[in-house]
Amino acid sequence: MGKTLTIDSTLRCDVLVIGAGGAGLRAATAICEQIPAKKIIALTKLTSPQKSHTTTAQGGMAAVDPKDPIDRPIFHMFDTWKGSDCSADQNVIKKVCEMGWEEVVWLEKHGMHFSRTEEGRIAKRPFGGHMLNFGDTKAFRACYEADRTGKGIMDTVWSESLRYGVSFFGQCVATELLLKDGTCIGAVIFRYPEGKFLAILAKATIMATGGNTRMYQVSSNCRGNTGDGLALALNAGLPVMALEAVQFHPTGMVGPGILASEALRGEGAILRNKDEEPFMERYAPTAKDLAPRDLISRAVVQEMREGRGLFHEGHNAPHVWLDLRHLPKEVHEKKIQEVCSFFKRFVGVDPEKDLCPVTPTAHYQMGGIPTNEFGEVQSDTQSIVPGLFACGEVAAASLHGLNRLGTNSLLELITMGRVTGERVVEYLKDAKKPEDLPPDAEHIAFNQFSTYLNARGKEKYGQIRDTLRNLMMEKVGIFRTEESLVEAIESLRELKERAMHVAVGTTSLKANQDLWQIWELNNLITVSMVIAQGALMRQESRGGHFREDYPERSNEFNYHTLASMPEFDTVTFGKRPIDMSIFEAKGERFELFDYIKREY
């Protein structure tokens, strides 16, 4: 039976942050600001938190200065509600939109290098779905650092955490949440370099593992965005919320799907079909190229389906054009420097002279681990899991409902990260030190890893990964039908079975990339199953979830889906009501916060 897996050692801390990205480290700094002496451990799969995927975010972070003479937080709230296709929670929308500016100033005060106006103030640019006067005309609302806003944010929260002495544990994965009598007491982790398991016992644990769209063939996400956090929650018997809400960004670079930020269209870039027609004018007469992403992604696929797309020989893939040729040189060189260099390097086109080939790319998970407006993880609609918190892309509070507006995610990381951190501070006041683990405790990860290490089949990791990615793209992608989803679910069952028979390249535990990736693949399959089942269950179209057999939104589905998966492929569903508190408060223009029609 090969190797016996054991917990090599047990560490203790006050707070364990699983996922040292933008959200996780904003939470950590919020805790340190109030109680600097606490011991915090922050985990990342990478060699440094600085390398977390937040660092790749390009376009900006939405925030309305309450002193702004033109823009107002309530416009932002309305846009977020409308953008979500009436499926976000209004208590969260209100909280996040009202906190936004304060957090921008926090970032700036802690050293972020925002781009500036001539007056030396933080510059702002327009973004999709963000408008003035309840949908009138585009708003300048996205604060940015050139086209590397995420890097500015990541560098700031990482270096602030460093200043406070947060312990970073890199090159590791959390493999299991430890729950005792319903309370979270930490996690088991696996260290890549030494191949050892450690138990980390903590009074409070924050899940902030980020996104998960690597199960799609074309994806803007990093290699490690494999849904680990969601799989950990599901394996611990906890529900996840609205995973069917996957966002496809309309402009991925043809090929792997590297993102070409919406900031490009914010600066004036135009989508064109093979006749070079600016086709968005037909689909969204007012917002045009700055309509929300779900709408534009469907329009792009529609153009391709009706024969107005193009085909890229080098990458063997369909695409449309993004036209940046008319933008001033100054914009190319200063405001969108990184993205222009990506086009040059990865696609071989020069955006100043050439049309750029783009295609929709799987970008963002709107759903996630359900939390209340304080970042406390819920086990059902009535109760929370003591000691467990979640924030960032892996969490669903829910600010985005079934569709997220661009620049609202970075906003969410920073605001909800802080809110969660502050809640943890409260929780720590009475939190008890967890008891030692019994030495003979069983661990999910031991089971998983010994299965992978002992498998002797003929299956190949790469083949299963590629089959999964094609399957999800084709059958659980931008357009879905009952037929495609039923087929996908059947294929996922087969893939899960096949994944059990992949013989690992080496059974060494040290820096074993193959073993690590097989573990990730299993997480991807787990999460894909919940996405597909949720999409099948939701017989309507709303936001990023589009069913060709149910093309309209339906009031019957005015709720968030809660899904649990006690065994692989047996998904059970619950419902969480949508918070309508802005509407119910009957304040200014409250009628717009009802289930309104969504047109752009």
Added chain:
Amino acid sequence: MSNSYTITLEINRYDPDTALSWIQTYKVTVGGMLRFVDVLRKINDEQDPTLAWASSCEHAQCGSCGISVNGKPLLACELLVKDAVEQFNTHTFRLRPLTIAPVLRDLVVDLEKAYDRVHKAKPYLIKPAPPQPDGDEYRISPETLETYSEATRCINCFCCATACISSHDHFLGPNVTMANIVRLMDQREMAKEERMDILYREDGVYRCHTARACSFVCPKDIDVSHFLALGKEGKF
């Protein structure tokens, strides 16, 4: 495939269990648009699942995938096969791990250790200037920002540090020194003296011989040595 290439990779292998090192040769036929990370993935899928390499963002934004190709430190995720063939004028490539930190396996080095140096530069604001009275942001003109914003694009890939002719043991390295200089140029930083101490300490900026290898290899096209020169001249 429109234009495919048959290339040979000679890769440094290292097995941490036996401490054995060797060079292994792989021959692959691939499309010219593939990145080196895609080629390594293809080798894993089709020839050898044990070959270890590192990456994350795979579009030159995180600095996880640095390796040396035919002696030049670069990002494996942004080197396309067709460009490599052209740039190095060969179909045979010698891949080695960066020399900046211990090798964990094959092409994977322990950058976590290399980051200890970055931490020494204290990349945060040590002592921030007092906030604006009205709770707003500081005022920084675009012209001032422009004098150092290039340096803030550094992704800590350590390619420059690998290329640097000054010794790794006695010099903090180009990227780390530059990170400190950024904060010296940042008007929001009040702790200038502490920063000068970091700049001019034993392993500080004077270890740099101004050979400009760093600027030459930087995948983000940052003129690193320009910033180090500012540091030497005390021009912030």
